[in-house]
Amino acid sequence: MTATTERPTPVVRGASAVAVPPDVEPEVRRPADAGLMVPILVAAGLLLVWEVLARFGVLKPVLFSSPMVIGRTLVASFASGEMTMHVVATVTRTLAGMALGAIPGLLLGLAMGWSGGLRRALDPILAALHPIPKIAILPLLMIFLGIGEASHIAVASVAAFFPMLINTMAGVRAINPIYFEVAQNYGASKYLLFRRVVLPASLPLVFSGLRLAANVTLLVTIAAEIVMADRGLGAQVWLAWETLRVELLYATLVVIASLGIALTGGLRLIRRAAVPWQVDPGVSR
């Protein structure tokens, strides 16, 4: 549905169509796509300058490589299937971590937002555990689970869990008390109050939590791969450093960046479908 592109004008229609001025403009604004032209040109210009400086030897190839060389490396690494293998490994770990961490985070967040008792009981523990940089517990996980997929997915799950939990809880707590009063006044049962008010009302913050969780999970997954994997983009970055293949290092970074963008973009699409009533928070975030 294109509720936002086809914006109804706030003019009163029907029987009572007296001359009523629109009182307040509805707040539906999308950043215009036309504004993309300038940044694309700027980026292309910078790449061109980089290429020229590299060709004339101003930039040392051992440090900077060049856009053309990086591009060729990128194509070759996908053609050989090597890069694809690494992408699949990283994406699998990230998504598995998201599933195993974000879903419990969501459920516990809803429960803690809903129940003051549960919140009081668990909040201190949460406050103690949350600030630990999740990558720091990787050695501990490796002791328990050994070096391998189990440790990868476990550390990714822990990373996804906290932002999801905290945002969901905040989402429930931020619900305007008026909505509870309306529901109570119309005699909503506990179940209907949850399904028709609490759940939808907390969705905007649930999605911010999901976006944060995705970013952190990708980061932690790649960090863990640098430490202990032979497959995955983190492992590839590390291999490129160890063998001093700067062009491969840059190529892998391009893939990692694209993966991050794809993840955020995918989540934005899901959010628009799931929360059509939310006014778009706006430019790139």
Add this chain to the structure above:
Amino acid sequence: MSTTAFACDRVTHRYPLRGGGDLVTLRDVTLEVADGEFVSIVGPSGCGKTTLLRIIAGLLPASSGRIEFKGNGHGNGPRDTGLVFQEHGVFPWMTVVDNVAFGLEMQGVPPDERRARARSFIDRVGLSAFASSYPHELSVGMRQRVGIARAFVSGRPILLMDEPFGSLDAQTKVVLQEELMRLWRDDRKVVVFVTHDIEEAVRLGDRVLVMSGRPGTIREEIVVPHPRPRDLARRQPGVAELADRIWTLLEEEVRSGLLVRAE
């Protein structure tokens, strides 16, 4: 004389303060509202008007005193009442139809039937084109229509309205007042209408209850003699005089209230 819809008998509300002691927000409020009546309530800000509505709606317990619902055959207590909130009472995550049908949904009316009933009411308030829109796509006035429609569709015989037109511009306000008058007449509801706009209270109400500042009590009851139907879009004779009289009652308290706060 018509029958009583509901009555408040010496309703008092105390609010425990952090430092100990109580803040008395309402003291011995006694009032009776007849079936089919439109009663306006005015008073200085902080006089407990909203608290009184919440108590009648069963959202807050009274500290003492009682409320009796008597109406012909209803007698469901607070379930007889439908609240219309100031501004944000409409759910942003539901379309207009689902918002209007919310009360029916809570009563367990099946989806097709409740949507049909909501739609026919939406037609009556001229929002048909926006039935599937979300509230953020509507103007403030249209959103308030949705809130009113929800209360009417839910079939509650007593509507409790808490400054429903407070945030509207003057022209939109007149149109919505006319609409409310029409709906009230056609559907034979009881309306308790809290407002800070004295003229609005006089123009709409059969009676105006004037409350005093904290602790809130009913200070004076003024019967509005003007015949119906009233032409709300035009100046009505006598309204200004009555409003002036009410303002005289309130003036001193409003001014002293502001002075206290300024110190």
